[in-house]
Amino acid sequence: MTEVARAAAADPGAAGQPMLDRLVALLDLEVIEDNIFRGVSPADRPIRVFGGQVAGQALIAAGRTVPPERHVHSLHAYFIRGGDPSIPIVYEVDRIRDGRSFTTRRVVAIQRGKAIFSLSASFQVVEPGLEHADPMPDVPGPDDLPTYLDLVAKAGEKLEPFRSMPRPIDIRYVTEPPWISRDTGPREARNQVWMRADGKLADDPLLHVCVLAYASDMTLLDAPLARHGVYWWTDKVIGASLDHAMWFHRPFRADEWVLYDCESPSASGARGMATGRFFAQDGRLIATVVQEGLLRIVGQ
Template sequence: MSSPSSRIDPVGSSEDPLIERHSPAATGGRPASAPEDPTDLLRGILSLEADAPHPQTGEPRFVGTTPPQTGGRVFGGQVLAQCLAAAGRTTPEGRPVHSLHGYFIRPGDALVPITFTVETLRDGRSFSARRVLASQNEKAIMALTCSFQQPAEGLDHQITMPEGLPDPESLPTTADLVGGYRHPVLQEVAWSRPFDVRHVDPALYVDAAADQRPTNMVWMKTFSRLSDDVHMHRAALTYASDYTLLEPVLRQHGVAWSQPGMSVASLDHAMWFHRDTRVDDWLLYMQTSPSAQNARGLGQGHVFTRDGRLVATVAQEGMLRLPTGMQGATSRVQGAALNTALKIMRRRTWRRSRRR
């Protein structure tokens, strides 16, 4: 399951739509086809329908759908969040999730509903464990195990959030950065994601990082307020945790999401929830990558509230394959052509805006 911005078609000719760039102001701002409130897509994603129990085991099942997706594949964070939402529907009252561990098995088809079968592993005095199998056409696309806990008193400490960071309001939105590119993937990222994501360091949607280091930081929150349901906020945070977690790997190696010939897919995902939070308030997602090897890269992340409380820790390994040999040489030429074309179009856009 790939990140929503993990596949941007390279320039194949001067007619490639990615070369066409106009500022959002020049094109009338938000496209008419974009959702008025992208967060409504998230509400729909997490609103699972109860289905008939499994015919052999009697285990509860739920069905979820996918909003329209460029490329036709389901965003991995969506399946994670829906698995968690399904499991939460079967747990005792007052036990929010405290950890989850999942494996992406097959790519999801955005046009096919997803069935979530929930197995009860244990309901103890304080903890409940569930195993969820997400499937399409009777084939597994994800297996997730999660644990829920009754709140309790105990030892308490945390790492410190970095200081001196820019406020999220001072940073460009994703729409500011790529909303004017007439490319379906970039249009979807700019206008249809349920979360407002703002990069502290220069974003990697189109341009590779000039400063190569295995770190990344973004501020993020939903565009509109959610209900007070703690289960919804933790499922929504699970959804967003898959957004940029492999970007430290790309930044370290000077690679952008638009790299021609690159293939990226999430392999597994783990998450620990430390403290309550709301995802409709700004959260800082601080990410690092300790290692990349064997066409795999590991991303680790910490999520802080704006006032510095650590609310979650995340880890994910992803497959990252770059073309080699002659394909690699061709990819580098295509990448250089792409960057040149984009720089030309940026200058033209700037000149047009100056004339107005």
């Protein structure tokens, strides 16, 4: 374990640049051997490893084996077992293919000799081609919206743990979060938030992609929960990410505001599906996300 990563795991911090620096440190994997890396988790994760963290670390591991002129354009991942935050995670990279334009990598995250997560990622050299994209929804800007902590305060004691949870990502809800809208019953299966890394990131495109991958696992399942007027901690909901896919369309900075526009086309069989689109503040569509998550309502 690197000294920076050890400090990041031991001191969770609160918010702002110090907390973002700790996230960057967590993504700075230790090299064990060729194609083998090791990562840690922050000390404040009491139950299981956050899915966005293991996805970001796995993508870093893959990217460390790819020439810097090739940029990740897609990833497909499965969450296999819950990760234990008290022990390191080993990432094994399989160099599937190095072509003239595309590079493919497969990564398996391992704890106690068992796979907890698998990821396939594809990288491509920059090429010209067709250009079009959906427009960004018309929404209020992030500076016109309440902070995350302001909204959590409205929920009272049930969401009190959220107030002290360190957050390297600044989040501003455009739509009412489920813990507020639940009081008025079910609503549209949609969730919109502005997000940005809460500080300044280095000019490394892979780092910005991995931070966005980390953030993409946050608030995505709010969309199916909002449709049914339930939420974590305020109701008896058991949930976990099952799989996750992302496509990166255009360059961006994760330390600048991006709109995360999420909706849920379906929920069935104790699973909820959500799709998300990331837009830069200037309206460019920068990434698309699809995830299915486990959503069990206890007592049903």
